[in-house]
Amino acid sequence: MSEKKVTLADLSPAAGARGARRRVGRGPGSGSGKTSGRGHKGQKSRSGGSIPAWFEGGQMPLYRRVPKRGFKPLRRVENQVVNVSQLAELEETEVSPEVMRAHGLVGSLRRPVKVLGDGELDRAVTVQAHAFSATARQKIEGAGGSAQVIALRSGSEPSD
16 A cells, blocks of 8 residues: 655645635725725825835924934943042941942942042042042042052953
8 A cells, every 4th residue: 555645735724724815906896896905096005105114294204303412432431430538438448349339339340430539538548449530549649548440350441
């Protein structure tokens, strides 16, 4: 007994799985003759009459009406700012980003920390950060401490 070999040409969907295709423009008896379900006249009734989603009928489109301002650099380094006055409130003599995080001065250890010179420091503190402003470095070293620049974890140096 030999079995018939099934090929791709023999495959067909199950009965009732696919409806018959709509044949438009084939007379009034078909139910979609004459205008073929497109209504009367206008751009959408013509062949090739598709309109892009952003088209506003020839009116000046929104993306051209709204002013364009500025630009956001892709590799922008956004520092977390800590002031000298905030460091003065801490009791530690060695302050690193981990210590700042523990005291809630910075939100994340992934982003670089920059120390700015707002406020006064009355004792010697060793501060480790990714960047220092000139006044912050001056105030920390003026109080007998030291400002140590540390590298980012990714290996790239942030700009001052």
